[in-house]
Amino acid sequence: xxxxxxxxxxxxxxxxxxxxxxxxxxxxxxxxxxxxxxxxxxxxxxxxxxxxxxxxxxxxxxxxxxxxxxxxxxxxxxxxxxxxxxxxxxxxxxxxxxxxxxxxxxxxxxxxxxxxxxxxxxxxxxxxxxxxxxxxxxxxxxxxxxxxxxxxxxxxxxxxxxxxxxxxxxxxxxxxxxxxxxxxxxxxxxxxxxxxxxxxxxxxxxxxxxxxxxxxxxxxxxxxxxxxxxxxxxxxxxxxxxxxxxxxxxxxxxxxxxxxxxxxxxxxxxxxxxxxxxxxxxxxxxxxxxxxxxxxxxxxxxxxxxxxxxxxxxxxxxxxxxxxxxxx
Numbered sequence: 001x002x003x004x005x006x007x008x009x010x011x012x013x014x015x016x017x018x019x020x021x022x023x024x025x026x027x028x029x030x031x032x033x034x035x036x037x038x039x040x041x042x043x044x045x046x047x048x049x050x051x052x053x054x055x056x057x058x059x060x061x062x063x064x065x066x067x068x069x070x071x072x073x074x075x076x077x078x079x080x081x082x083x084x085x086x087x088x089x090x091x092x093x094x095x096x097x098x099x100x101x102x103x104x105x106x107x108x109x110x111x112x113x114x115x116x117x118x119x120x121x122x123x124x125x126x127x128x129x130x131x132x133x134x135x136x137x138x139x140x141x142x143x144x145x146x147x148x149x150x151x152x153x154x155x156x157x158x159x160x161x162x163x164x165x166x167x168x169x170x171x172x173x174x175x176x177x178x179x180x181x182x183x184x185x186x187x188x189x190x191x192x193x194x195x196x197x198x199x200x201x202x203x204x205x206x207x208x209x210x211x212x213x214x215x216x217x218x219x220x221x222x223x224x225x226x227x228x229x230x231x232x233x234x235x236x237x238x239x240x241x242x243x244x245x246x247x248x249x250x251x252x253x254x255x256x257x258x259x260x261x262x263x264x265x266x267x268x269x270x271x272x273x274x275x276x277x278x279x280x281x282x283x284x285x286x287x288x289x290x291x292x293x294x295x296x297x298x299x300x301x302x303x304x305x306x307x308x309x310x311x312x313x314x315x316x317x318x319x320x321x322x323x324x325x326x327x328x
Contacts, residue, residue: 004028006101009286010108012257019053022260022284025293026056033071035063036292053262054272058282058296064092064240071290072097082134083239084206092239094136097290102242105287106140107147109256113246114177114200121150123166125180125188127157128206136239137204141179150174160188167199175199179235181206182219189226196227202246204235216251216311236311240295242287245309252308258286261309263302275305278312 004024012018029036030047040047040057050056063069070077076097083092096102110117122145129135145153156163163178170176176199180188185203201223220232231249245253245261255261263279265271273279281299288295300312 004289006104009258009289010104012286018257018260018286021258021286022053022056022293023051025286025289026050028289029071029292029294033069033292035059035067035069036071036294039063053260053284056284056294058264058269058294059292060296061092061238061240061298063292064094065090068093068095069240069292070095070097071292079139080134081136081139081239082132084128084132084135094239094291096242101287101289102136102139103143105243105256105258106143109244109246110144112256113248113254117144117147118149119175120144120148120153121166121170121174121176122148122153123163123176123178124155125157125163125178125184126155126204127184128181130155130157136242137235137237140244148174158184158187160192163188164192164194167196168194170198172198177202179204185223186219189223193226194228196229199227199229200233201227201229202233202235220249220251238297240288240291241283241285242291243285252304252310254308260284260307261301261303263309264296266300266315269296273302276302278302280315281309281311 009021012021027047030040031037036059039059043057045057068074074095074097077095078099079096081094081096122141124141124145126138126141129138152166167176178199179202182203182205185201203219223232224230233249234247234251234253235244236253237244243256243259245255245259247253262282263273263277264282265273266279278300281297281301283295283297285293285295298315300314301310302312303309
């Protein structure tokens with residue numbers, strides 16, 4: 001099998017290219033990932049007979065809590081990302097053996113959905129993420145802040161008044177992206193409601209035990225009214241993946257071309273739902289080449305015919321991780 005390169009993954013243009021690459025990645029990971037190999041073997045699946053996306057087995061995301069899910073040599077690990085969680089909750093660990101794949105993924109995705117990062121001032125309101133080590137979201141934001149080349153870009157913790165001043169005094173030379181954990185954005189909205197003109201406000205989800213869980217619609221309604229913006233953007237990613245999907249409003253997400261969502265039946269993980277029917281979210285993330293690209297999440301959602309998707313909550317028995325979800 002020829003080498004799978006970043007150029008070949010991040011240049012995917014159509015569904016046929018995607019499926020061809022996904023099947024190549026599947027064969028590679030079955031061979032090179034001991035955890036995934038054992039999982040596929042336990043299911044009694046002959047990997048050589050898998051010839052469509054629907055036939056690929058998806059690794060339950062819980063494996064990242066108890067196993068080292070690595071394709072290739074774990075000894076070359078460059079970064080370990082860990083999930084957030086309440087005290088006593090077991091963390092997921094993602095061993096990243098080539099961090100350049102993550103950097104290429106979030107840089108390409110941001111360019112695709114929002115344009116040149118140098119056109120932005122990035123204000124990160126992520127207090128709970130900054131209070132711990134191993135956050136993949138902090139890693140991404142840190143790099144976007146640096147690449148924005150704005151002396152106003154940075155992490156602002158709970159400096160609401162300072163953020164308000166930066167947004168109000170923006171002269172339009174750069175667009176402003178305010179990316180924040182949901183509870184912090186709600187705190188900001190309560191304490192300093194104002195006209196955040198020409199500002200993209202993006203929530204990453206999560207109450208972190210600071211507030212009661214709320215419907216996404218309710219959160220977005222509060223934020224749009226407080227900041228007088230037409231819509232609230234959202235980011236959907238997780239510790240176990242190396243790609244993100246983005247929503248420009250109403251919690252309807254789009255994936256970059258190297259990422260795909262399938263919706264599985266809630267009671268049969270090997271069957272798939274039709275469009276606009278609720279089920280478990282399966283994610284193919286081809287940037288996750290050195291871990292596992294085929295993840296069965298504990299999130300519930302539905303898929304639309306144009307491949308946009310919606311996140312509706314999580315399975316009742318799943319840990320309430322709050323990394324980037326709201327219950328709906």
